[in-house]
Amino acid sequence: MPRRSILLFAGACIAIAAALAIVTVVVVSGRGPAAGEVSSTGQPLVGGDFQLVNQDGAPVDQTMLNGKWSLVFFGFTYCPEFCPTTLAELGAVQQRLGDKADNLQIVFVSIDPERDTPRQLKDYLSSDGFPKGTIGLTGTPEQVAQAAKAYRAYYEKVGEGEGYTMNHSLTVYLMGPDGKFRTAVAYGLGPDKATKIIEDAMARG
Template identity: 70%
Template sequence: MPRRSILLFAGACVAIAAALATVTVIVVQGRERADAVSEGTLTGQPSVGGPFQLVNQDGQPVDQTMLDGKWSLVFFGFTYCPDYCPTTLTSLEATRQLLGSDAADLQIVFISVDPERDTPEALKTYLESDGFPPGVIGLTGTPEQIAEAAKVYRAYYQKVGEGEDYVMNHSLTVYLMGPDGQFRSALGHDLGPERSAQLIRRVKARG
């Protein structure tokens, strides 16, 4: 084979090898990112959480300082939610049970995205229903207050339908907030109690 052809062939091999290496890196990074998202442990601290002004199920005004000094599991939903919200409450209670003594400083915070129907009284009745975990803090407010709280948590919600039978589409993430009120990690809605408890223990161990 002529020298020029050999050099061209060798150059082509190098280019192909480099391209394959690049693709391999991209695939590996993509898999690592997907795994991190499913576990809720992406590196870095995204801007999640911040000031809010709401009222709890007893009608008392609260703000973001209610998160201080405790670990908090915060999620958005509404009392007319047919499946996700009651399932999440049940799952979080199972997670809390698995944590045992590690859950002594853990609170569950349920923020309504349906201020039209979810008055403090409605939240109180809902959260005291049989089968729901005790001690869940329900929060609601004016439409403007709810919109601001959802904005700082990057939570999505949208009213769908008209009349009394409307529903609220909303994001499914549970936010793990540290005792300093800062975001620590996200729990995917399909993580399950056992993996959620493991994740919370790991995050708490880091402080």
């Protein structure tokens, strides 16, 4: 093969490899924050308008986030592992924050409105080990879908009948007192790392 053809072929291989590397980075990044933290720059990546009801049946919207730091998590009360694990971890974070926790609210948004009535949420969130004062939110399927879309939270019903379950994303979103996205806390970091991410974000304002 002529030298020029070899060089052209090698160059094409390098270009293809580079393109594949870029695609891999995009795909991996789309799954969630690999390092446990994603900071917003300029326009918020997540968050927006929603209309839901809390565990007392009172209507709420996105303005409930104003004035406090908020940890927003999407899940469901029949979740066998990930949701109770996340809530227990947030309970440990709440304790580690000490007085700083007075300015932090934890918001659990159900992605299973078919079963998660306000009463069901209230009973579930009163479990020992879960964060004190956690606010449960639910609504119609359309309202829940809108809230999840605003936060780019994935969920999907799996199965039929009473035994169905829900697949869903596991990211916890930290919103600032202005109601805008600050950073994301990935699943499984542990209370110490999660607390540090939250404290660092609070220090930045």
